Amino acid sequence: MLKIKNLHASIDGKEILRGIDLEVKAGEVHAIMGPNGSGKSTLANVIAGREEYEMTDGEISMDSEDITELDPEERAHRGVFLSFQYPIEIPGVSVTNFMKTAINETRKAQGKDEMPAKDMLKMIREKSELLEIDRKFLSRSLNEGFSGGEKKRNEIFQMAMLEPKLAILDETDSGLDIDALRIVANGVNKLRTKENATVVITHYQRLLDHIIPDFVHVLYNGRIVKSGGKELAHELEERGYDWIKEEVEA
Amino acid sequence: MALENEVDTDSYVHELRSKALSDFEEKGLPARKDEAYKYTSLKSLFNKDYSLFPKKEVAVDYSDIKKYLVHQIDAYRVIFIDGIYSSHLSQTTHDKFDVCLMSSTLNHPKYASVIENYYNKLAGDDSLTSLNTAFAREGAYIHVPKNIQVEKPIEIVNFSTGNEAAMMIQPRNLVVVGENSQVQIIERHQSLSENAVLTNSVTEIFADKRAMVDFYKIQNDLDTASLIDHTTVEQKENSEVRLHTFSFGGALTRNNVRFFQRGEHCNSVLNGVTIIEGKQHVDHSTLVHHTAPNCESFQEYKQIFNDRSVGVFNGKVLVDKIAQKINAYQQNNNILVSDKATINAKPQLEIFADDVRCSHGCTIGQLDEDALFYMQSRGIGKKEARALLMFAFANSVLESVKIPEIKTRITKLIAMKLGVEIGFDL
Numbered sequence: 253m254l255k256i257k258n259l260h261a262s263i264d265g266k267e268i269l270r271g272i273d274l275e276v277k278a279g280e281v282h283a284i285m286g287p288n289g290s291g292k293s294t295l296a297n298v299i300a301g302r303e304e305y306e307m308t309d310g311e312i313s314m315d316s317e318d319i320t321e322l323d324p325e326e327r328a329h330r331g332v333f334l335s336f337q338y339p340i341e342i343p344g345v346s347v348t349n350f351m352k353t354a355i356n357e358t359r360k361a362q363g364k365d366e367m368p369a370k371d372m373l374k375m376i377r378e379k380s381e382l383l384e385i386d387r388k389f390l391s392r393s394l395n396e397g398f399s400g401g402e403k404k405r406n407e408i409f410q411m412a413m414l415e416p417k418l419a420i421l422d423e424t425d426s427g428l429d430i431d432a433l434r435i436v437a438n439g440v441n442k443l444r445t446k447e448n449a450t451v452v453i454t455h456y457q458r459l460l461d462h463i464i465p466d467f468v469h470v471l472y473n474g475r476i477v478k479s480g481g482k483e484l485a486h487e488l489e490e491r492g493y494d495w496i497k498e499e500v501e502a
Numbered sequence: 503m504a505l506e507n508e509v510d511t512d513s514y515v516h517e518l519r520s521k522a523l524s525d526f527e528e529k530g531l532p533a534r535k536d537e538a539y540k541y542t543s544l545k546s547l548f549n550k551d552y553s554l555f556p557k558k559e560v561a562v563d564y565s566d567i568k569k570y571l572v573h574q575i576d577a578y579r580v581i582f583i584d585g586i587y588s589s590h591l592s593q594t595t596h597d598k599f600d601v602c603l604m605s606s607t608l609n610h611p612k613y614a615s616v617i618e619n620y621y622n623k624l625a626g627d628d629s630l631t632s633l634n635t636a637f638a639r640e641g642a643y644i645h646v647p648k649n650i651q652v653e654k655p656i657e658i659v660n661f662s663t664g665n666e667a668a669m670m671i672q673p674r675n676l677v678v679v680g681e682n683s684q685v686q687i688i689e690r691h692q693s694l695s696e697n698a699v700l701t702n703s704v705t706e707i708f709a710d711k712r713a714m715v716d717f718y719k720i721q722n723d724l725d726t727a728s729l730i731d732h733t734t735v736e737q738k739e740n741s742e743v744r745l746h747t748f749s750f751g752g753a754l755t756r757n758n759v760r761f762f763q764r765g766e767h768c769n770s771v772l773n774g775v776t777i778i779e780g781k782q783h784v785d786h787s788t789l790v791h792h793t794a795p796n797c798e799s800f801q802e803y804k805q806i807f808n809d810r811s812v813g814v815f816n817g818k819v820l821v822d823k824i825a826q827k828i829n830a831y832q833q834n835n836n837i838l839v840s841d842k843a844t845i846n847a848k849p850q851l852e853i854f855a856d857d858v859r860c861s862h863g864c865t866i867g868q869l870d871e872d873a874l875f876y877m878q879s880r881g882i883g884k885k886e887a888r889a890l891l892m893f894a895f896a897n898s899v900l901e902s903v904k905i906p907e908i909k910t911r912i913t914k915l916i917a918m919k920l921g922v923e924i925g926f927d928l
Contacts, residue, residue: 300875300879301878301879302875303875304871323878323883323884324875324878324879325878325879325880325881325882325883325884325887327879328878328879328880328881329881332879333879333880334879336876336879339876340870340872340873340876342873342876342877342891342894343894343898344893344894344895344897344898345890345891345893345894350877350880353882353886353890354877354880354881354882355881357881357882357883357886358881361881361883393894410880414880414881
C-alpha cells in the first residue's frame with residue numbers, strides 16, 4: 253500500500269530525513285519509535301504532504317501511484333490520514349461542519365455524490381459513540397478549548413469518519429491519561445480491517461500495549477536503524493535508546 | 503445658489519441650511535493633514551464635476567431593483583432614485599408610527615416638534631456633515647413613539663441610475679425611537695450603472711429609555727461608487743443600539759460612526775465585516791463616548807483585504823470622569839490575504855474614570871498555515887480551506903444578526919466575495 257524509497261527531506265535547508273525505506277502492506281500495523289529529534293514527526297508530515305518540508309530525494313507511493321507531487325488534500329483523497337500530534341484549533345468551525353465538509357470534498361474528488369444528511373448523521377452518531385464522545389461536543393468549535401485528551405479522541409473520531417486506507421498516528425498517546433488512552437486505542441483497533449493499515453509513531457511503548465504492532469522500526473538521525481517485531485518495543489522500553497545510538501555510531 | 507428657490511425659506515431647517523453652507527465654505531473639504539483623514543484621501547473623489555440634483559427623473563421598475571432588497575420578507579421601504587423619493591417602490595406608514603420621506607415632514611406642522619427637537623442635533627458641524635445639511639433634500643424619516651415594537655424591518659435604499667455623468671447624492675435620515683420601543687433598519691446605497699456617484703450620507707439616531715435599535719448597513723456598491731457615511735447615535739438609559747456594517751464593495755467607503763451614551767445602563771454594539779479587493783478602500787472611524795456610569799460598549803470589526811485594497815480602522819473610546827463602572831471592549835482583527843494589501847489601524851482609548859474595564863485588541867495577520875494544512879490533510883481543497891477559515895473568521899460578527907434573511911444574504915455575499923460555492927453552514 254505505502255512504499256517509501258530512499259526518502260530525504262529537509263526543512264529550512266536542514267536535512268532531517270536521510271534516506272528512509274519503508275513498506276506498509278494492507279492489514280499491517282507498523283510502529284515507528286525513536287528518541288526526540290530523530291525525525292518521526294517529519295516523516296509523518298512528509299507522507300501527508302506538508303509543504304514546509306522539502307523532499308530532496310526519493311519517492312513515496314500509495315497503491316503503486318507516486319504521490320510525491322500531490323497536495324495534502326489529494327493524498328487524503330487517496331486514503332492517507334494523519335492524526336496530528338498537536339491538533340489545530342479552528343474557532344468558528346464546528347466539529348460536525350468540519351467533518352461534513354471534509355467528507356463531501358473527499359467524495360467529490362472521488363467522483364461520488366454528497367453523502368445524504370441522514371446517512372451523515374447516522375455515521376456521526378455511530379462513530380462518536382465508538383470514541384465515547386458527547387454529542388454536545390460535536391457542535392463546539394473544532395479543538396477550541398478542548399483538553400489534550402479530547403483533541404486526540406477527536407482526531408480518531410475524524411479518522412473513523414473518513415475511513416482512510418492508511419492512518420498515521422503521530423504521538424497520539426502524548427497527553428493522554430490511562431482512560432483516554434484505552435478509548436483511543438480501542439477506537440483504532442475497532443477500525444482495523446484487512447484492507448487498511450496503521451503507522452503508529454510514538455516515543456514510548458505504552459500505546460503499543462493496546463495497539464499491537466506487527467513491525468517496529470527505530471528511527472535515529474533521519475534513518476531507520478533497526479527493525480523488528482513487537483518485542484523490539486519492549487526492549488527499547490527496558491533499555492532506552494542509548495544502546496541503539498551506540499550501535500549506530502560504532 | 504439654486505437651492506434658495508427650492509425650499510420654503512421660512513422653515514426652521516432653512517436657517518440650518520444657510521448656516522451649514524457658510525460653515526462648509528469656511529472649513530472646506532477635509533485634507534490628509536487633518537488627523538481624521540490621514541489615511542483616507544478624498545481628493546480624487548472631489549475632483550469631478552458632480553451634479554447635485556438630477557435634471558430629470560428616471561423611472562425604475564421593481565424588477566430592476568428587487569435583487570438589492572431583502573425581498574423575501576415583508577418590510578417597510580423608503581426608496582430613492584437619484585436622491586428623489588420613489589413612491590411606487592416604497593411602502594411607508596403613518597399608522598401608530600411614521601416611516602416616510604424626510605421632505606414631507608420638514609415643513610409640515612405635524613412633524614415640527616420632532617424636527618425641531620431632533621433634526622441636526624447630533625450630526626455635528628464637520629465640513630462634510632455641513633455640506634449634507636446644506637444640500638440634503640431627502641432621506642428617511644422614522645419616528646416610533648413609545649411602547650411600540652415595529653414588527654417589520656424598515657429598508658432605506660438609495661439607488662443611483664447613472665443618468666448623469668457624475669452625481670453627488672446627499673441622503674439625510676432621522677431615526678427617533680421612543681421609550682421602550684423597538685425597530686430594525688436596513689440601509690443600502692446602490693448604483694445601477696457605472697457612472698460615478700458620490701454619496702455623502704448623514705443619519706441621526708435617537709434611542710430613548712429602554713429602546714432597542716438594530717441598524718444594518720450593507721455596503722456592496724460598484725467600483726465606480728463611493729460613500730462617505732456619517733452616523734451618529736444618542737442613547738438614553740437602558741437603551742440598546744446595535745450597528746452592523748458590512749463593507750464588501752465600492753471604490754472608497756468612509757464610515758464615521760459616533761455613539762454618545764447619555765444615560766446609565768446603555769449598551770452599544772458596533773460590529774463590522776469588511777472583505778475587499780482590487781483597489782477598494784474602506785475606512786471605519788468610530789467613536790464611543792461614555793458620558794454616564796454603568797454602561798457597556800462592544801466593538802468588533804473583522805476585516806479581510808485582498809489585492810491592493812486598503813483598510814483604515816480608527817477606533818476611539820472616550821470615558822468621562824463621571825462614567826464609572828464602564829465595560830468597553832474593542833476588537834479589530836485583520837487578515838491581509840495579499841502582501842500588497844494595507845491596513846492602518848489606530849485604536850485610541852481616552853479614559854478619565856478610574857473604575858472601568860476597557861480592553862482593546864488589534865491583530866493583523868495572514869491565514870494560519872497550520873490550520874490550512876490541517877484542513878487539507880482532511881481532504882478539504884486549499885481554496886475551500888481558505889474560504890472556510892475566512893468564513894469562520896468573520897462568522898462571530900454574524901452571530902449577532904437578528905434577521906435570518908439578512909444573515910443568509912450576508913453569508914451568501916461573503917461566499918461570493920471569497921469566490922466559492924459554500925456547501926457548509928456555519
